Amino acid sequence: MVGQGASVDLLIEDLAADLDGRPYEVARVGAGWLLRTRPAYAPAIMAAADADGQSLDLGEFDIAVLAAIAFHQPITRDGLKEIFGKEISRDLIGRLSEQSLVATGPREPRRGAPYTFVTTEAFGMESLRDLPDDEQLKDTGLG
Incomplete structure (x- = not known):
């Protein structure tokens, strides 16, 4: 669409400049690019997207467990216990399942x-490759 020989890096820089001061930013994810919400705008966008009060209503720990499942899937409750240093309740896993974010995965044939x-499709990833890598997590202060 932009012609042969166009510099994608320059186009991304132009787009990033155009988005300066807006609630979205362009971020490198793996070998591609992602348009994402800037953290400062996330609460307002989440509130606006809350169609008919159907928010996920997840606590900070719930989100951490969901992220651990996404990064380490398939993972058992014992695997989660190793990560968090405490037992993960069946209620928490149940809440994530009820919201269709988590499903049971493969079991050993014994x-x-x-x-x-x-994680399920409702988690919002096309592929596990959509997860940020270690370097991206470090850049955001999470790694």
């Missing part, structure tokens, strides 16, 4: 094998 958990 009797009594523990359930694993994976």
Whole structure:
């Protein structure tokens, strides 16, 4: 659409400059680019997107568990316990399941094998490649 020989990096820089001061930014994710909400605007956008009061109503720890499942899937409750240093309640996993964010994943083909958990399409990722890498997490202060 922009012609052969066009510099994608320069186009991205132009787009980033155009978005300066707006609630969105362009961020590099893996080998591609992502248009995302700037953290300062997230509460207002989330409030505006709350169609008929259907917010996810997740606490900070709930979100942390959901992120751990996304990064380490398939993962068992014991695996989550190793990450957080405490037992993850069935109620928490149940709430994430009720909101269609988490589903049961594969189990070993043996009797009594523990359930694993994976994220669903409702989590909003096309692929696990959409997750930020270690360097991106460090850039945001999370790594």
